[in-house]
Amino acid sequence: MSRERRSTTGRRSPNNGPMGRGRYLFLLGIVIIGLGALVSRIAYLNVIDRDFLQNQGDARTLRVEPINAHRGMISDRNGDPLAISTPVVTLWANPQELPSDPAQLTTLARALKMDPDTLEARVERYSEHEFMYLRRRMTPEAAKPARDLDIPGVYAKDEYKRYYPSGDVAAQLVGVTNVDDHGQEGLELAYDDYLSGQPGKRRVLKDRKGRLVRDLHLLKDAKPGGDLTLSIDLRLQYMAYRELQKSVDEHDADGGSLVMMDARSGEVLAMANLPSYNPNNRTSIDVNGLRNQAVTDAIEPGSVMKPLAMSAALATDKIDPDTVIDTSPGWMVIDGYTISDFRNYGKLTPGGILLHSSNIGMSHIALKLDKGTIWKQYQKLGLGQPPGTGFPGEGSGSLPSLTGLSRSAQATMAYGYGLSLTPLQLASAYTAIANDGRRLHPSLLKRTSAPIGDQVMSPTIAHELLGMLEKIVQPDAGGSRAMVEGYRIAGKTGTVRKVTAGGYQQKAYRGLFAGIAPVSDPRIVTVVMIDNPKGDEYYGGLVAAPVFGRVVGKALRLLDVPPDKQETSE
Template sequence: MKLTAKRRTPKSYSRLRQGIVLGVVCLGMSVLGVRAFQVQILDSSRLQAEGAARQLRNIAVKPERGRIVDRNGDVLAVSTPLDAVWAHPLTLMHAPEEWPRLAEALGMSLSQISSLLDRYQDREFMYLRRHLPPAEAARVESLAIPGVSSLREYGRYYPAGPITSHVLGFTDVDDRGQEGIERAFDSHLAGVEGRKRVLRDRKGRIVEDIESIRPVYHGRDLQLSLDLRIQVSAQHHLAQSVRDTRALGASAVMLDVNTGEVLAMTNVPDFNPNNRSDMTPEHFRNRSVTDVFEPGSTVKPFTISMALASGRFSVETPVSTSPGIHYVGRDPVRDIHDYGDLTLGGVLVKSSNVGTAKVA
């Protein structure tokens, strides 16, 4: 008996292909449906939170440092508004085609930008340039480079420059006191940094302030006993004396004899606190307060002035300095010469150790 296979007709092949295609489409629709259900229902809260986290950022709000003024209210130190250009490293790393424009706008090289990105690739924040004029920072931000933005900061400016340099000291790039009054009263002047939450667009630019997380407290002003006019005069005459005598340096301090307040304090050589690029720590030393020396005859005017203030002496009151030696207890006080009888004024003119000891 002979068996023969049943031959499929073209029509049956067409129905088979249609069935396969329909099955694949149904399977695909099922997969998409399951995925849509997962995204919209099961994972919606998590995805929304992740999306918000990618757009919301907490950033610092820098405080403005307090001013330093002299006894008359003349400004000796003030913080001026500047801007810092910063970047979100990962976002900028994914836009290498923008690096040349960014480098040109910031006056940097491509290798510098690449090096910064390598160093901060695992961070959320990195500075590109600090202390830029606001207009310059705005030009950079107008380029709309992904991940690049600017924030407000402050730079310290000293109107009197070198004249008050050693007394005031200076601050660093973060506006923290490093020397002088700026360092001694840093907590008073600095203020407290705030925090705020902001919304960024897909390019990393701030588009909205959402809320204040912690308020910023600006620094408080500080008034000194210095008189800027006296300080200028003292510095001028001290510098002239150094030139005339070819000295290596000199210091001068002027006090109010009634209150003991410091009216002027200056040193030569000085430095420019507004431009310290070529300075060394030796330039910053306030020798008026750091250098130790025996006061010697510099205290005699104070002794004589106290004698006059007591009312028991006048400028013409006679003081005997003979025989050129005087004992205080068992300790001898000597003059280099026997000046004999002097007036109180003469004791100061001759710088008599014996006369001053007797008046005291």
């Protein structure tokens, strides 16, 4: 009986039979072969192909990080900063690595001075992403509390932020950068490539949380952006802006522009515009304040064009300084259009026509000349062409077509209607009168040497015009408010109706004054434009000339220009 049990038990154990033993050996062989292959692979990688493991390890710990290039500084002609870059910190996070503990998120929010619920909602919204900004462009001091928390998933990036020390005083000229430190407006945009520089690269070792362990070596050094030196003098810029603001406020005007050029070099010493904006605080920017109106906005100039038209007439054999023009009865009709003066001035010489700003006198002179005489002179003076400063969106203005130019257009063009230009173009044209007939092209950058310029009128004509314009800036004359104590001033007033889609407005004007100082040895050419002054005072001699007088008077003293006016003793 016991023998049968043993026999039965032996038959039920598969491991004891031939089939069970074979399966066991087969499986054992597979395991041995697998282990052998694994050992061989390990030996191969560690002995023969060691670089593979090294590279795979490095790929998980080594990183190539960019090195931000420092944006170049923009300064005035004396080295005073207009735009500088300061170090800032941008904090970002990987939402998938942030702790789920609400208490830690609340602590982080408080360190960032954020509402905890707002941060929690943002983390939830970006939960399926690996990147989200926490706070951009913080000062290192402001970012330190959040960085010191050492919360997993929170990272920092060193950047630069643009700062503008002069604020709204030179905002439209200098321009601004965006949040990524690229130029968006003004000279920041025009010279963006030059100012930006080239970023560098470095190889670093980081742990699995992305924290820097070691800075290994430099791959490419960052090349800082170039510095830009402008032609403006910040001292003059502040004065120009302040006086322009005073006039705009006093006359409840919509805005204004001022351009001051060096009469010897063509450099722009000051360029102010209103309305303006603060580039350091862009939370509530008036879009009208973004435009550099002195460069981009072309306007009808009015009577300030009369000296320039007169330069064309004096260059012919039909008009000379002693020619007498009868302006009676103070009005005339050309092509069905009525042209008139303020009153009947009777017989006037060219100097008298400019002194009394006679539209009739200029019309008679224009019609005595060949049709293209004044038009061609305007073109030589740079009108209808971009001034070439490189400023984004600079205006070229416009001249009427010479082909088919009507008699009325020929006449109105002589006293500043039917064409358009920018204040900068007007100032450049007046440099010809101040500079022995040579017009200087304007420059917004500091020049190392004075240009020769374009000879657009003879020195004799330029001197004759300068003398005529000096008589306008005298007591009881139209430009008397532009007078500067101790200095001889030459200039011309202008008042022009504003144009809309429906034609000329009846009660909206621009007042202008273009002047040169001092007459004996011109150093400064300045153009002032006041846009839509309200009330009874809207003439250029009343709203723009006083700004010229105050700004130019201070500028001449600041530049150490000696007085050239002999005061008469009573």
